[in-house]
Amino acid sequence: MATVTYDKASRVYPGQEKPAVDSLDLQIEDGEFLVLVGPSGCGKSTSLRMLAGLEEVDAGAIRIGDRDVTHMPPKDRDIAMVFQNYALYPHMTVAANMGFALKISGTPKAEIQRRVMDAAKLLDLVEYLDRKPKALSGGQRQRVAMGRAIVREPQVFLMDEPLSNLDAKLRVSTRTQIASLQRRLGITTVYVTHDQIEAMTMGDRVCVLKDGILQQVDTPLNLYDTPANVFVAGFIGSPAMNIATFDLADGRAKLGEANVEVPTSVLSAVSNEGSNTLTVGFRPESLIPSSAEDEGGIPVTVDVVEELGSDAFIYGHPTGPKAAEATDRMRSDTIIARVEPRMAPAKGEKVVFKVKGGESHFFSTKTGERISY
Amino acid sequence: MELRILASPREQQALLDLPWDMPLEEWPEWYLVALPRGISRHVVRFTRLGGRVYALKEVVQSFADREYRLLRDLDRLDVPAVKAVGVISGREAPDGEPLDSILVTRHLQFSLPYRALFARMMRRETVDRLIDALVVLIARLHLLGFYWGDCSLSNTLFRRDAGAFAAYLVDAETGDLHEALSTGQREHDIEIARVNIAGEMMDLAAAGYLDDTVDPIAVSDQVFERYHTLWDELTGWEAFDVNDRWRIARRVERLNELGFDVAELDIITDIGGRTVRVQPKVVDPGHHSRRLLRLTGIDAQENQARRLLNDLDAYAAETDQQGEDEEIVANSWVLDCFEPVMRAIPREFRGKLEAPEIYHEVLEHRWYLSEQAGHDVGLKETTQDYVDNVLRHKPDELAILGGTSEDPEQTQPFRIPWDELG
Incomplete structure (x- = not known):
């Protein structure tokens, strides 16, 4: 687990004059659930991808804990991009489904077993470890899929609009579940959405961006009560x-x-x-x-x-x-x-x-x- | 809301007859092609209209529109991918309940899902060829600035290509088209592919479909290594002494060998003028298949084209026409060799393999027969023998949609939607 620091980090796309992300200064606390929100083109996804190593950082730096990761390849950053969906493999046990990616990266067997067991405890899956996914309920299967990300024991989870393909009703029920799981895990999480309601209900703090520039970062209530400028005032809150x-x-x-x-x-x-x-x-x-x-x-x-x-x-x-x-x-x-x-x-x-x-x-x-x- | 069918006029007509006011999951069987399918996080069904097979995927409108646009873009960029036909939106059940949109894609004829290829025990060489095909596809996509986001064997279809395979992108849902990809994006994409492929291979091993000589982790490492080798060859700078300029031509030849044409080369000479540095700027895949198409009008995969072009060269030598105009020789090769073989294939067997693949297999067969006989066996005789002893026993591959007829939940990797979290 770790803090995340954006230190005047900028991204300018080739051929464009205006930065997509302009000198972003942001400190994310250890274990915090931080939401990046803003209208399309505000730079929220670019900011996340800069942290993931998918976008170059043209100026400034990004640190995870004390490590400067600005120019580090994605796989060395100790982060996990959480997908909208993970494949589950029908012939493999729950334990194998959760741990196989560690095997690829050469993690010793005993270490894999320990991590899978730890994740299974967190996700209430211990008694199912030897079963095949078919024997599980829908919710248990989803937890196995989450387990795939958890066993990596990353310093930071990154989520880019994970609920965007759900209809409005399902989004509401699912966002609470993700937020409560994150709180149980206590892993620093950066979450991107364009939906201010999602941001307000999920984040410990919410960072509002517009045109690549940070407008305000604060707790949901403080954003609502004391918006720093007209943009934040109009963007946060429904009805507006x-x-x-x-x-x-x-x-x-x-x-x-x-x-x-x-x-x-x-x-x-x-x-x-x-x-x-x-x-x-x-x-x-x-x-x-x-x-x-x-x-x-x-x-x-x-x-x-x-x-x-x-x-x-x-x-x-x-x-x-x-x-x-x-x-x-x-x-x-x-x-x-x-x-x-x-x-x-x-x-x-x-x-x-x-x-x-x-x-x-x-x-x-x-x-x-x-x-x- | 109004039902909106976004598609070409011809297909729009056919699509109109489908029961759009029903959730896809509840469609009666007579609308569907009763073939096995993988479990996707979305409901996916196949239907047949006017002799063609279509895949239907039910998904929220913004996703359907987005994937439709991406697939159309990929089509314009000439990427091997399934063709998007249309999006049906504004669907409503009779009680007024809104239904998700449906993305319609055309099923790729003669394509094989990897599970179908593995249904018979798969040997090491076959696995290597699948991986090679997939790596070429990823590199092509990356050259164009396409980030796949969920590259896997399940999201790919394979077509036979002269004993090897050509890979096609099936699912663009997680994809993104950029001006150019950063190293980080490419690395991440390959890492995702690597993990997905290892998982798919381990699953096959657990099911007993994988030969003992195939190590899932070694295979997934191979994805990584082959991709980097290919990428370096396609895009890397190479420096050499000014006297070794022949190496420029050698680089172009190597790229042609890999099936890529070089449209532009960047050449820089040092200030002293002693060292030359070369980097391919624009490379286009399909070197051999473009040449074959130009000469003969035959549309083939890259390796098939290479094989057919070799046969064309051999034909030119045998008939003493090496000095002749290429187009003229190609024309007589089609009339003397290719078409007679195709005509000798009984109509009922033509759904088994694509024409260029059949021609390739006939050439292979001819080599075996000639070796056995100790003399050169003619094309006509070979074709007859091939039809009777080989092709007759092959399965129909025109429209294979799934691996086996077993319950897909037991045979295919499947995906869990977020909403089942709890």
């Missing part, structure tokens, strides 16, 4: 955060008829950069219907009501004479709000929302960076 660019006037942020409170520290940060606009974000659950005595608010006409029983969401658009002006400042055409289930307003109704105290997110319109307050 509502984000729009507001004008600053009289110490408040205004857009069309909408009007929200801005802390003074944020106002001064914006004026320091010589700007008079501010990007504001609020999550669907941070919106609550405002009462008449509240100042300002966000007037919304309800277009669609999604009543899920435990939750209810409304999808609407800004209301008022200046609504059209508002929509082209918004990241998405709709405003999403979570409301009390079974009490959701009806379609067509007009509701004025306000943002719960301390739950607004502010970003510099110029740089997209978060402005703390």
Whole structure:
């Protein structure tokens, strides 16, 4: 087991000017489950393949523990790429199925037996070691397949979108199983996905990438609560955060008829950069219907009501004479709000929302960076 | 959702008649070719339409579309691989439940899964030939920038090639086409192949299908060594003294021997002008088969083509036409030798082997007969004897889809989906 360090690691594909991965600095702790996530083309798979030795590292270094593996052949790196599926061989026993790859690499027989036994204990397969795969249940067979990777006792497991060929329903049940197995094994794992929900549910920490550049790396909750920039704010969370660019006037942020409170520290940060606009974000659950005595608010006409029983969401658009002006400042055409289930307003109704105290997110319109307050 | 059939118009028509609103697993038998199949992580079935056999694989749409595109790309690049016919998407059961897409590929005629080759005990030399064929395929793919990701004997089909084999890629699901492959990608691909092949060989040994002289680990090491030798020959720099320039021609000859044409060579001379360094830049496989096709219109595998071209040379010498225009001699060879042999093969035996393979075997047979007789036996007589005593007893290889008729779960390596984890 070991830590993994990306030290300003870059990859530039031949014939391209922009790096696919640009000076990635990332420290992955021993035993940690780290997820690389981002939209397609963000560099997540390239980053993983650089660690695996499948992509050259054009600048910087990659270390596993204290070993610099930057230019080491894949097979010497002590990593295991975990496949979406492994072949099981019907005429070989469970023990042979798990251990045969060690035989190829010349591991002594006693050592193979020890590792197979250790893996079998972890995977609850001890009593099946002498059986053929046919005699096992589906779940046991899958564990034998996992055993093939485990007996190698690698320092790091690498997984590249292992669930992408499953339908949505199966993905949900399987991701928990992989995550819990990883926790039992305690082997440092780097996992790539484009699906932010998968990332949030599986990772100890999640590393968000865009255009080859690391945007933020943190625990799922911290990413959700304090996104470092507009991109992370919009990418993490489902339904997505509502984000729009507001004008600053009289110490408040205004857009069309909408009007929200801005802390003074944020106002001064914006004026320091010589700007008079501010990007504001609020999550669907941070919106609550405002009462008449509240100042300002966000007037919304309800277009669609999604009543899920435990939750209810409304999808609407800004209301008022200046609504059209508002929509082209918004990241998405709709405003999403979570409301009390079974009490959701009806379609067509007009509701004025306000943002719960301390739950607004502010970003510099110029740089997209978060402005703390 | 609408049912969408992405395929050529001719095949689209035929495909329309299949029961796309049923999960592939539940298709009634009359739609299927009742031949054994390997257990794949996906449901795979074979069907016959308009005299052709097609393989159907049920898989999520993004995977079906991706593999379809990759196989089409490989086809354009002239890689020996199964041909993708189409993708059926937007499938729905009558109750409205959505069904996964289906990738349709055309079954490769006269191809043999390795399990079928091993069904009769396999000798050391045969194993070597299989491995050689697979290594040539991997090197071809790597030259084109294709990373296979799951190279194995199960993901390959073999066609006979003048006593040896030619390998075809069957499953591109894990593949990726790049501008060029890094050393790491090639190394990793070969490592995967090595482990898969060792596992497949050990499984054959455990089942009693492998001769004692074959050591699975030695075979898998051989994959590694042969690949590196071939790759170095195909791409490596070679340095020699400026007076030894003949070695440039020798390098090209060696590559031709291996079945590759050299389209471009990079030659660098040192500043002193004493040393020349040479590296092949563009090599194209199929040297002999292209030449045979050009001369005779016969489409053959590389070794078959080499064999037929040798016979053509011998024919030119025997008939004293060595000075003649190559095309003219080739034309009379087809009329005097190749076609008479083919015509002498009874129609019902033509599904046993491909035409160039039959011609190769007739030439082999002629050598044995002549040796026994102590004089040269004619082509006509040989052909008759070959049909009666050899070809008649061979199995039909036009469409063999699986190894044996036993339960595939007991005979084939099989794959477990992630969703069975638990």
